[in-house]
Amino acid sequence: AFLHKLCMNHGLHVSLRVHGLRGSKAYIAFLESGDTKKVNARLGWVPNSDMSTRYARLAQIQAMNTPFVQPLEFKELHSFNWGALSR
Numbered sequence: 001a002f003l004h005k006l007c008m009n010h011g012l013h014v015s016l017r018v019h020g021l022r023g024s025k026a027y028i029a030f031l032e033s034g035d036t037k038k039v040n041a042r043l044g045w046v047p048n049s050d051m052s053t054r055y056a057r058l059a060q061i062q063a064m065n066t067p068f069v070q071p072l073e074f075k076e077l078h079s080f081n082w083g084a085l086s087r
Contacts, residue, residue: 023055030059 007014029039
């Protein structure tokens with residue numbers, strides 16, 4: 001219910017689920033750099049880990065099926081006040 005309300009309040013699609021969001025950091029990291037070594041280091045994964053392989057492949061498939069647009073710049077959210085979103 002909290003995520004549903006959060007999505008509604010911020011104009012996001014209400015079909016988002018917590019499980020679907022768990023890999024977003026990895027997915028975005030692959031979209032940003034496309035470099036498996038950098039993503040592994042950033043997320044603390046060992047080289048050729050199963051998770052690394054899965055998200056790299058997902059990013060490749062997405063790239064093949066999406067017209068090229070200039071990628072957005074994403075920033076890490078350190079000390080983000082998540083409580084402020086529920087107001």
